[in-house]
Amino acid sequence: MRLRRVLPLLLPLILLAGCAPPPRPPNLIILFADDLGYGDLGTFGHPTIRTPHLDRMAADGMKLTQFYAAASVCTPSRAGLLTGRLPVRSGMASDRRRVLFPDSKLGLPAEEMTLAEVLKQRNYATAAIGKWHLGHLPEFLPTHHGFDTYFGIPYSNDMDRTVPHQDLHAPDPNIWRNPSIEYWDVPILRDLEVVERPADQHTITKRYTEEAVAFIRQHRTRPFFIYLAYSLPHVPLFASEAFEDTSPRGRYGDVVEEIDWSVGQILATLRDQGLAENTLVVFTSDNGPWLAYDDHGGSAGLLRDGKGTTWEGGLRVPAIAWWPGTIAPGTVTTAPATTMDLLPTAAAMAGVPLPTDRIYDGVSLLPLLRGEAERVREIVPYFRGTQLYALRKGPWKAHFITQSAYRDDTGPTVPDPPELYQLEHDPGEQYNVAARYPEVVADLVAEAERLRASIPPVPDRLAPRIGD
Structure with missing residues (x-):
């Protein structure tokens, strides 16, 4: 009996709670x-x-x-x-x-x-x-x-x-x-x-x-x-x-x-x-x-x-x-x-x-x-322009193309095999260990191919100039 008397009083509160706005997002x-x-x-x-x-x-x-x-x-x-x-x-x-x-x-x-x-x-x-x-x-x-x-x-x-x-x-x-x-x-x-x-x-x-x-x-x-x-x-x-x-x-x-x-x-x-x-x-x-x-x-x-x-x-x-x-x-x-x-x-x-x-x-x-x-x-890609120059997976980073600093006239180099660095041990990328870990290089090459395959060609939006 007591519950019957209390329910009508609680019902508006229950309905209000159900209609409360969602919390403000951060x-x-x-x-x-x-x-x-x-x-x-x-x-x-x-x-x-x-x-x-x-x-x-x-x-x-x-x-x-x-x-x-x-x-x-x-x-x-x-x-x-x-x-x-x-x-x-x-x-x-x-x-x-x-x-x-x-x-x-x-x-x-x-x-x-x-x-x-x-x-x-x-x-x-x-x-x-x-x-x-x-x-x-x-x-x-x-x-x-x-x-x-x-x-x-x-x-x-x-x-x-x-x-x-x-x-x-x-x-x-x-x-x-x-x-x-x-x-x-x-x-x-x-x-x-x-x-x-x-x-x-x-x-x-x-x-x-x-x-x-x-x-x-x-x-x-x-x-x-x-x-x-x-x-x-x-x-x-x-x-x-x-x-x-x-x-x-x-x-x-x-x-x-x-x-x-x-x-x-x-x-x-x-x-x-x-x-x-x-x-x-x-x-x-x-x-x-x-x-x-x-x-x-x-x-x-x-x-x-x-x-x-x-x-x-x-x-x-x-x-x-x-x-x-x-x-x-x-x-x-x-x-x-x-x-x-x-x-x-x-x-x-x-x-x-x-x-x-x-x-x-x-x-x-x-x-x-x-x-x-x-x-x-796990994966971090490194692009220069439209080209995938390097790719990281876990601690390993492979360089497929290398090139020096911005405004340097030195052109790109394509190392064969790709250069490989263990970034946890060598964050300064001084020691190429590709010869010691060919299976890691192969895995990163495969990951790079999968990423490239997911990128369809699109028009270049940086090159066109006013008046072209």
Whole structure:
């Protein structure tokens, strides 16, 4: 009898519970440095660049010591991150032009689903801040690829030159050693509109940070995604007045230490707004250091070579994941992972199924981040343009084609048999052990053939120029 009297009172509560909205999905912030080397952070072993905020981020979260970019140069690397797919699948890798330029005709194709478009399905607020480099014409800009807002530069900070090419052979080395804003006519865009030209690159990291902090505060009551792609430490190097001439590492150190400050501001804002435990923040780099610029380029640490190559220094990049309450503090993982894994990770976080009409090369990192799995992938591909130059499986890496650093005139070499390195024993790739392990070489060759067979030819979107 008592139950009969109580049930009518409980029924509305039961119905309300059944109609309760699903829990708010986590926020996501990706902080993407440009040309930052594997050895350029304190937490990754640099002796003089001071990065206290990134060091603390690693201490409070997870340091990924075997994390890879999708490519070793700007445009394809960014395409891989935002689509979860090898850039060669979308035409965003080329053997004729390695990146997009201000005279490029095309950009990221509309049919590619970006990370922002995945998260829009769960009503995320989405912002792209910083360097885009996936097409500068209006139809290719971030607001046509799932982002609500955009503030940043449409391509690299060394483009739209008003002086001769600023490389090591420039008539005036001060062009890049002591750069002036007027040497580059790079625009800053707000959505589709140019709001500043040339960009004041001295203050650009500070302004990117202010944009990110404001977006967090504005959207604190709904899920949000921020893709903040710093323009630096890509050459030419600029720092704000507060950081200029302050680092023992010189101008490169000034720039990295300002990026570290930026990360600290963003994490502090999340804490202040009570959002830290519901936000995954990932910090990494688009590729390795640009070694051609000596002390104005970064360090790959113990890794071989740098930007533009498929040696470890070209694609293995520093990475830190921070998610208080989900990632155990002080975690260090040696599990291989890539920037292409971030889209499937975001989809899993948000509960969004991925389309089945395309191949995804990324896998969700959630089991790794939560401590539920020791590793989530075995294979890591290393492409240069459209060609598979190398492939890693477990600790083994085979080089099918080798080529030296970006802007080196040395052409490709095809070793026979492919070179083989045991990366756990030899991360610097100094000791070719192919002759001792022919069965491992054969297995990696077979894996490479399977991967190549899964990639149909698509039109090259980097080579066409305006007016062609």
